[in-house]
Amino acid sequence: MTASNLLTRPLTLPNGGTLPNRLAKSALSETLGTMDNRVTPQLVRLYERWAEGGTGLLITGNIMVDRRYLGEPGNVVVEDERDLALLQAWAHGVSRRGAVLWAQINHPGKQSPRGLNRENISPSAIPFKQDMQAFFATPREMTEAEINEVIGRFASTAGVLKKAGFGGVQIHGAHGYLVSQFLSPRHNVREDGWGGTAENRRRFVLEVYAAMRAEVGPDFPIGIKLNSADFQRGGFTEEESLAVIQALAAAGIDLIEVSGGTYEAPAMAGVKASTREREAYFLEFAEKVRQTVNVPLMVTGGFRSQAAMQSALASGSLDLVGLGRPLAIEPDAPQRLLAGEETRYRVKPITTGIGMVDRMALMEVAWYTRQLHRMGRGKSPKPDESPLWSLAATVVANLRGAQKTRRLRAS
Structure with a gap:
């Protein structure tokens, strides 16, 4: 650790809370x-592993x-x-290892695999693009009462998580889920x-x-994950994102x-080659945000x-470096980064050779999820696992999971 390593510096949030360093594990x-959607010891074990890694x-x-x-x-x-x-065990397992645990709170809206839910809802009944309609059903438009109910659910969930320690x-307002759907003129035509x-x-x-803040009070941190843009014609733009950020900052x-x-337009589809070389895909947008x-x-x-x-x-354009996939294959990477060293493994594209699967980027999600499951079982990740094997195992697991979920709901 050296004085010039900016990653080691603590960060104080507006409400007075402190983060121990500038590395953050983004939500994965x-x-x-469980199949009836309850917390498991595997989640506690996984996050303890990451906390030990230094994030x-x-x-x-x-x-x-x-x-x-x-x-x-x-x-x-x-x-x-x-x-x-178990929520308390999850939170305590992280905090006693020196890290801070935030919960990402989400509603999928229409972005849920066909057959998993009895129906899907969204601001408007807009179908997915044609090549994805076999996987995702057209949603039903939400009523005013349902909108208000979901707002209340975000708040009550936040309250339980605060009580758990x-x-x-973090509000999930990105990646095409419900909050993102409301923000997008492509998906919200109300x-x-x-x-x-x-x-x-x-x-x-x-x-x-506002509902979450009223529930948890002024001293409990609330953040948001927000798209810089949707990378879709007629979708959420950078200008609209800046306006949302300004409104949230004022709040x-x-x-x-x-x-x-x-899901319809993965982030890499909108990233220029020059941006890939710079590594941080959204740094230029962050620079615009910092000006406002x-x-x-x-x-x-x-x-x-x-x-x-x-x-x-060093540029001042951001305060925290968010890492996702690197921590799925190397949970101890932050220890090396904080010591001024490079990570042991580098993230590389995960492809199956099946065009439709690879274009939707769902294979990469599934492959990395399997690495999280290994850590949840107390094992180490497998950076060299076969994508095709991972695809087959994931398809079988998802089919079984959907069937179990439907049976549990019917009973």
Whole structure:
């Protein structure tokens, strides 16, 4: 550790909370919940492993607010205090190792595999693009009452997680899930107070934040993961994203994580070659954000080398370096980065050779999820695991998981 290593510096949030260093694990969907969507010891074990690895802030993946609407089999759902003891173990297992644990709170909206839920809901009944309609059903448009119910669910989930000892929460407003759907003029074509204009489309996220803040109070950190853009024609733009960020900053948000893309348009589809070389895919957008607000910023996507992380922090364009996939194959990587060293493994594309599968980027998600499952079982990741083997195992597991989930709901 050296004085010039910016990664080692603590970060104080607007509400006074402190993060021990500038490395954060961005949310990765673990799917390690039970088939009836409860917390498991495997989740506790996985996050203890990451906390031991040196990451300052750990953000969970996809804690859902409603058992009727899942993003994947094995999602954890927090609607009440039935899992309070395991939630407390999860939070304590991280905090006693010196890291801070935040829960990412989410609702999938229409972005849920066909057959998993009895139906999917969204701001508007807009289908997925044609080549994905075999995998994702057309949703039903939400009623006003349902919109207000979901807002309340975000708040009550945040309250339970605060009681369990989590260090903060993050609204998932990116990657095509429900909050992102409300923000996008492509997916939200409502003509009432929840759509029709950019101001109305961002009303949902602002009311979610306000309800959560009222539930947890002023001293509990609330952040958001937000797309810089959707990379889709007629979708959420950088200009709209900046307006949302300004509104959230004015409302008192504690941390903004910048990301991008959806299942229909993965982030890499919108990334230029020059940006890949720079490593941080969304750094240029973060620079624009920094010119308009002073809220702490986390940028996730593309960071791989010590030099790129140090340069980004030195520029003042961001405050936290977000890592996802590197930590799925090397959970101890932060210890090396904090010591001024390079990581042992480098992330590389995971492809099957099956064009439709590879274009949707779902294979990469599945491959990395399998590495999380290995750590949840107390094993080490396998950076060289076969993509085709991983695809076959994932398809079988998802089919079994969907069937079990439907049987449990029918009983």
